Amino acid sequence: MANDSSRLRISAVNDVVRIDFVDRDILDEATIRQIGQDIQRKLEPMTAPKVLMCFGVVEHLSSAALGTLITVNSLVKKKGGTLRLAEIRPEILEVFYITKLNKHFSIDESAEAALKALA
Numbered sequence: 001m002a003n004d005s006s007r008l009r010i011s012a013v014n015d016v017v018r019i020d021f022v023d024r025d026i027l028d029e030a031t032i033r034q035i036g037q038d039i040q041r042k043l044e045p046m047t048a049p050k051v052l053m054c055f056g057v058v059e060h061l062s063s064a065a066l067g068t069l070i071t072v073n074s075l076v077k078k079k080g081g082t083l084r085l086a087e088i089r090p091e092i093l094e095v096f097y098i099t100k101l102n103k104h105f106s107i108d109e110s111a112e113a114a115l116k117a118l119a
Contacts (some may be wrong), residue, residue: 006008007035010097016118018111025060036068040075049081050118054089054111061105066101073105082106084114 009020019039026032043049053063053069069085074081086108088096096102108114 001040007031010038013052013115015067016052016115017046018052018054018115020054020056024057026058026065027060027062029064032062032064032068035065036071039068039072040082043072043075043079043081046081047079049076049078049079051081051083051119052111052114053083053085054087054114055085055089055092056111058092059089061092061095065098066095070101071106080117084108085115086111086114 004114008041009022011018011099019042021035026035030108043051053072067099070081071081084106087110093102093107094106096107106114108117
């Protein structure tokens with residue numbers, strides 16, 4: 001089930017869809033739009049998807065990227081699923097707290113913790 005789009009690495013871990021970002025910088029609008037479309041295409045046919053998004057390599061995230069995360073979160077919730085974010089660098093995590101987005105997302109320190117929570 002591994003699918004290597006240019007911006008994402010999507011794989012299955014048991015019944016969880018794991019999405020790893022490939023780029024260090026998620027700033028460009030065309031890139032963000034592509035990421036959003038790739039994720040929506042993957043989740044569209046699913047019922048109650050369990051989704052883990054890992055930000056391990058991400059160093060910079062634009063506000064447009066945050067908007068895409070909100071859209072993905074809404075899609076997952078509408079389908080009765082669960083989205084967890086993991087491996088977010090402290091400087092990016094700070095943006096989640098400043099914007100109060102931390103109240104809308106389940107954020108785990110590690111992918112392992114997130115997978116355990118989704119099990």
